[in-house]
Amino acid sequence: MAVYTEVPDDELAAFVARYGIGDLLAVKGIAEGVSNSNFLLHTTQAFFILTLYEERVDAGDLPFFIGLMEHLARRGLICPLPVKDRDGQAVGQLAGRPAAIVTFLDGISVRRPNVTHCAEVGRGLALLHQAGADFGMERVNSLAVPGWRPLAEQAGAAADTVSPGLGRRVMAEIEAHERSWPQDLPRGVIHADLFPNNVFFIKDRLSGLIDFYFACTDAFAYDLAICLNSWCFEADASFNLTKGQALLAGYESVRTLTPAEVGALPQLCRGSALRFLVTRLVDWLNVPPGALVKPLDPLEYDRKLAFHQRVTDARDYGLKR
Ligand SMILES: Nc1ncnc2c1ncn2[C@@H]1O[C@H](COP(=O)(O)OP(=O)(O)O)[C@@H](O)[C@H]1O
Numbered sequence: 294m295a296v297y298t299e300v301p302d303d304e305l306a307a308f309v310a311r312y313g314i315g316d317l318l319a320v321k322g323i324a325e326g327v328s329n330s331n332f333l334l335h336t337t338q339a340f341f342i343l344t345l346y347e348e349r350v351d352a353g354d355l356p357f358f359i360g361l362m363e364h365l366a367r368r369g370l371i372c373p374l375p376v377k378d379r380d381g382q383a384v385g386q387l388a389g390r391p392a393a394i395v396t397f398l399d400g401i402s403v404r405r406p407n408v409t410h411c412a413e414v415g416r417g418l419a420l421l422h423q424a425g426a427d428f429g430m431e432r433v434n435s436l437a438v439p440g441w442r443p444l445a446e447q448a449g450a451a452a453d454t455v456s457p458g459l460g461r462r463v464m465a466e467i468e469a470h471e472r473s474w475p476q477d478l479p480r481g482v483i484h485a486d487l488f489p490n491n492v493f494f495i496k497d498r499l500s501g502l503i504d505f506y507f508a509c510t511d512a513f514a515y516d517l518a519i520c521l522n523s524w525c526f527e528a529d530a531s532f533n534l535t536k537g538q539a540l541l542a543g544y545e546s547v548r549t550l551t552p553a554e555v556g557a558l559p560q561l562c563r564g565s566a567l568r569f570l571v572t573r574l575v576d577w578l579n580v581p582p583g584a585l586v587k588p589l590d591p592l593e594y595d596r597k598l599a600f601h602q603r604v605t606d607a608r609d610y611g612l613k614r
């Protein structure tokens with residue numbers, strides 16, 4: 294359960310009162326998520342989500358995240374809308390942390406996506422890329438290639454306690470990407486963490502996207518690679534080509550990939566598997582004492598990486614050309 298920060302009742306009541314969202318009827322810590330502390334608020338008006346931003350989120354980035362959700366909502370994308378307090382501010386301080394309240398989205402996330410879900414998320418991702426096109430702000434991706442080595446170094450020799458030889462495998466992979474990461478691909482606002490837990494469905498139709506706290510300015514095809522990794526593998530680490538085909542076709546029903554993006558896709562998939570391998574590895578080795586959180590398995594991404602290392606052509610992911 295991701296609740297790192299406990300909030301005293303009186304502080305919470307005073308915080309909520311600033312937002313004019315009715316009186317608090319109930320509050321529950323939310324079990325899902327690993328990055329921030331999230332609470333479901335039930336007030337006399339509606340349900341809301343309260344997020345306390347934890348260490349991984351730089352407070353200086355909050356105007357980008359908040360502004361992005363407002364922008365995407367204006368462009369018709371269904372995503373949480375930050376609520377403003379009586380001074381017109383979306384971000385306040387609660388229990389010593391920056392905190393915000395956003396609207397609650399209906400729908401449920403799926404644990405085992407089917408082919409229809411994959412097609413829907415591909416289409417949704419492309420719509421997000423389009424909707425972000427005229428968002429005026431930029432944010433550097435702090436978890437792009439230059440961010441991987443410091444994380445691997447932080448894990449250090451302890452990586453091999455998770456799996457023998459893991460530290461060496463990760464370093465070799467980082468060096469390969471540092472030498473040859475594709476440049477000049479079409480770029481713009483990307484979600485950068487559009488995993489199944491961050492996408493809601495109602496009856497197999499995508500109903501909303503959440504968790505924009507890794508969003509940044511980077512290559513669109515890298516975002517697509519993150520989705521291929523998180524939506525199209527089976528539990529036994531085999532890649533499901535039908536799901537890959539559906540996800541890519543869903544994406545291209547809105548935005549056609551350029552030849553450069555198609556050519557780069559295998560390396561982008563490899564790199565994005567590595568990105569989640571290294572962040573999970575560091576989290577696995579550093580669970581904060583007392584935090585109610587279950588770290589995610591880094592080796593799931595080690596197995597996915599092994600698959601990508603054998604791929605040479607975007608057709609291996611289901612691209613039809
Ligand atoms: N706007 C929202 N509407 C409905 N549920 C939400 C919303 N935001 C978050 N949640 C719930 O909270 C969980 C954790 O949120 P998430 O943003 O993924 O946290 P984290 O930033 O820790 O990853 C989600 O899986 C979902 O169940």
Ligand SMILES: N[C@@H](CCOP(=O)(O)O)C(=O)O
Pocket residue numbers: 325326327328486488490491504569572573589
């Ligand atoms: N999606 C990442 C972890 C980030 O978790 P979230 O709860 O912020 O979506 C992973 O699977 O490693």
